Amino acid sequence: MTADLSPTAEQIRDARAHLAAIDPALAAIEAVTPEFPWRTAVPGFAGLLRLIVYQQVSLASAGAIWSRVEAGLGEVSPAKVLALEDVDLQGMGLSRPKVRYARAIAEAHVSGLCDLNALRHMSDDEASAALMAVRGIGRWTAETYLMFCEGRLDVFPAGDVALQEAMRWTDRAEIRPNEKQAYARAEAWKPYRAVAAHLLWRCYGAVKKGEIPPF
Incomplete structure (x- = not known):
C-alpha cells in the first residue's frame, strides 16, 4: 500500500492561518472559504x-x-x-x-x-x-x-485558469493575471503556495456552486 503523502487537516488549517496573517487580500478569501481536503493521487x-x-x-x-x-x-x-x-x-x-x-x-x-x-x-x-x-x-x-501525488506544500501551477480567476477576485482586479504575473503574485505565499492554490480552487468552486457569494 502506498503511503499518503498529503498534509493533514491540522497542517492545512495552520497554513491557512499563516497565509491569512501575511496577506490581507488573501485573508478576505480565506475567511469565507470552507475547509477542503487535499487533492490526492498515488505517487509514481x-x-x-x-x-x-x-x-x-x-x-x-x-x-x-x-x-x-x-x-x-x-x-x-x-x-x-x-x-x-x-x-x-x-x-x-x-x-x-x-x-x-x-x-x-x-x-x-x-x-x-x-x-x-x-x-x-x-x-x-x-x-x-x-x-x-x-x-x-x-x-x-x-x-x-x-x-x-507527493503532497508538496510550496508548488504553484500558475498556468491554471481557475487559479488565475480566483487570484483576480483576491486582488479585486479587473483582469485576471497571466501565468507570469500569477507566479510573481504567489511568491508572497511561500512556503505554502500549494495550500494557497487549494484555497483558491476551493473558493472558486464554492462561488460557482453558490456556496459563498461572488467577489
Whole structure:
C-alpha cells in the first residue's frame, strides 16, 4: 500500500492561518472559504499517467478512459505499457499523443532519465526539472504531480485558469493575471503556495456552486 503523502487537516488549517496573517487580500478569501481536503493521487508512474489521461478532456470522459486503462493494463506500470502495441493502448481510449506520452514516461522511468520513485528526495525545482525533461510533461503537469501525488506544500501551477480567476477576485482586479504575473503574485505565499492554490480552487468552486457569494 502506498503511503499518503498529503498534509493533514491540522497542517492545512495552520497554513491557512499563516497565509491569512501575511496577506490581507488573501485573508478576505480565506475567511469565507470552507475547509477542503487535499487533492490526492498515488505517487509514481500510475499517478503521473492518470494526470496525463485527465488533461484536456471532461472529467466524465477522463474517468471512463482511466477505468479502461486500469482494466486493460491490470497493473499500471511502465513494464505493462511498454509491453503493449500502440493500437492496444489506443483501444483503451488513449489518443495517439497520449500514447506517445505514456511511452515516454515509461521509458524515462525505466532508463533513469526520470526515476519517479526518486523525485521525493529532490527539491521542488529539481523534481520539476526532472519531470519536464520527459516528452509530454509541461510545467503545469509537473507542478500538479508534485502537489497532488507527493503532497508538496510550496508548488504553484500558475498556468491554471481557475487559479488565475480566483487570484483576480483576491486582488479585486479587473483582469485576471497571466501565468507570469500569477507566479510573481504567489511568491508572497511561500512556503505554502500549494495550500494557497487549494484555497483558491476551493473558493472558486464554492462561488460557482453558490456556496459563498461572488467577489
